[in-house]
Amino acid sequence: MSQTVQRKLIIDDAVPYAKAIFGHLGNVISLPGRDIDAQAVETCDALIVRSRTQVNQALLANSNAQYIGSTVVGLDHIDQAYLSETKRQFYSAQGCNANSVAEFVLHALLLLAEKQGFDLSSKSLGIIGVGHVGKCLQQKAQALGMRCLLNDPPRARAEGTQAFSHLNETLQADIISVHTPLTFDGADKTYHLLDRAKLATLKPEQIIVNAARGGIIDEAALIDTVLAAKIIDCWENEPHINPDLAAQSFLISPHIAGHSFEAKLAGSTMVYADLCHFWQQPQQQDWQQNLPEKPAIIELSEAQEWQSSLLAILQNTHLIQNDDQAIRSDPTHFETYRRHYPVHHEWHMHRVKETRNQKLNEILRALNFTLCSESK
Numbered sequence: 546m547s548q549t550v551q552r553k554l555i556i557d558d559a560v561p562y563a564k565a566i567f568g569h570l571g572n573v574i575s576l577p578g579r580d581i582d583a584q585a586v587e588t589c590d591a592l593i594v595r596s597r598t599q600v601n602q603a604l605l606a607n608s609n610a611q612y613i614g615s616t617v618v619g620l621d622h623i624d625q626a627y628l629s630e631t632k633r634q635f636y637s638a639q640g641c642n643a644n645s646v647a648e649f650v651l652h653a654l655l656l657l658a659e660k661q662g663f664d665l666s667s668k669s670l671g672i673i674g675v676g677h678v679g680k681c682l683q684q685k686a687q688a689l690g691m692r693c694l695l696n697d698p699p700r701a702r703a704e705g706t707q708a709f710s711h712l713n714e715t716l717q718a719d720i721i722s723v724h725t726p727l728t729f730d731g732a733d734k735t736y737h738l739l740d741r742a743k744l745a746t747l748k749p750e751q752i753i754v755n756a757a758r759g760g761i762i763d764e765a766a767l768i769d770t771v772l773a774a775k776i777i778d779c780w781e782n783e784p785h786i787n788p789d790l791a792a793q794s795f796l797i798s799p800h801i802a803g804h805s806f807e808a809k810l811a812g813s814t815m816v817y818a819d820l821c822h823f824w825q826q827p828q829q830q831d832w833q834q835n836l837p838e839k840p841a842i843i844e845l846s847e848a849q850e851w852q853s854s855l856l857a858i859l860q861n862t863h864l865i866q867n868d869d870q871a872i873r874s875d876p877t878h879f880e881t882y883r884r885h886y887p888v889h890h891e892w893h894m895h896r897v898k899e900t901r902n903q904k905l906n907e908i909l910r911a912l913n914f915t916l917c918s919e920s921k
């Protein structure tokens with residue numbers, strides 16, 4: 546009698562529902578991403594990572610893994626050339642967390658606007674890197690009435706320059722947010738894209754956001770640059786954060802901008818669909834029975850002008866100050882906090898009781914909240 550050998554899958558333990566989703570495909574072994582080493586992957590058939598495992602020859606030289614999946618977007622930890630040379634299937638969940646990052650950035654900016662007493666809609670936003678995240682951020686910022694300057698040389702070459710600005714012009718926006726990949730070579734390399742010389746052109750009234758990768762902005766030079774605010778989610782030497790940059794930043798977080806529940810789940814399910822296709826297995830849906838319930842309806846207790854009201858609603862979805870406090874109080878919590886990150890849901894999962902402020906209602910709809918007339 547022939548016996549089928551069960552396949553073995555090594556999966557980062559921060560991949561949500563890993564056993565429930567992938568379990569029918571084989572034996573799932575969950576490990577912290579940083580502990581997935583050459584020995585762990587020797588006899589596996591599939592390796593599914595997030596961003597904490599360096600996927601390269603050193604990891605895979607003695608591994609049977611024919612399938613490598615990444616449930617995140619950044620590719621700077623993956624040696625794609627090696628995977629292709631060794632004829633391994635590679636898939637990464639591009640776009641899975643774009644909405645999460647865009648929501649995080651806009652929420653942080655609203656928090657800052659309220660704290661510093663300015664009207665966010667009167668500010669210009671320079672977006673450097675206008676891919677999945679940048680486009681999502683542009684749509685949300687424009688819904689608030691912000692003017693966006695877009696810098697993306699690869700897109701400008703492919704689509705024409707009309708919609709795009711030169712980097713120097715983009716750097717004149719009131720707020721600058723980087724959303725490129727981290728790359729080290731080629732015409733569009735982004736390592737230290739904002740170097741000391743570029744940062745020296747900024748004025749003290751400007752604001753900078755990095756929720757892309759540490760290293761795109763020269764961190765040492767950024768510390769020497771006086772700005773109205775710095776919002777830093779990604780750091781050059783994670784999990785070690787620069788204490789000087791942390792101390793002078795308005796909001797810091799441990800690389801969690803893309804960690805909404807929906808983004809993490811989308812990362813898992815996109816890889817799952819691809820792996821089922823690769824192994825020619827039908828997809829199963831049973832795991833969906835255990836998803837969390839819809840969040841309760843949000844109702845504003847008192848009418849305020851639109852910006853304060855919007856911030857109050859966003860704070861009901863996610864207290865991003867907690868992410869700041871978690872590492873500000875003890876920077877050694879960086880990795881554990883993000884690995885056990887509290888669940889929060891994206892805006893489209895929330896229902897909000899319609900307000901009497903029509904401008905606010907319109908903005909809420911444009912930001913994908915569901916408006917309802919009843920509180921229950």
Ligand SMILES: NC(=O)C1=CN([C@@H]2O[C@H](COP(=O)(O)OP(=O)(O)OC[C@H]3O[C@@H](n4cnc5c(N)ncnc54)[C@H](O)[C@@H]3O)[C@@H](O)[C@H]2O)C=CC1
Nearest residue numbers: 619674675676677678697699724725726733756757802803
């Ligand atoms: N903080 C977090 O949790 C997260 C961080 N990220 C980071 O954000 C990056 C962007 O994510 P996506 O928008 O999904 O990627 P994407 O690949 O859809 O977009 C990146 C865009 O950057 C552009 N670009 C490349 N080089 C450039 C340069 N030198 N100057 C200006 N633009 C340039 C590309 O043409 C592309 O349009 C990822 O590569 C990742 O490193 C992504 C998700 C979550």
Ligand SMILES: O=C(O)C(=O)[C@H](O)COP(=O)(O)O
Nearest residue numbers: 595596597617618619803804
């Ligand atoms: O998708 C990316 O790129 C990211 O930066 C992810 O949000 C990182 O998530 P982890 O792998 O660090 O959990």
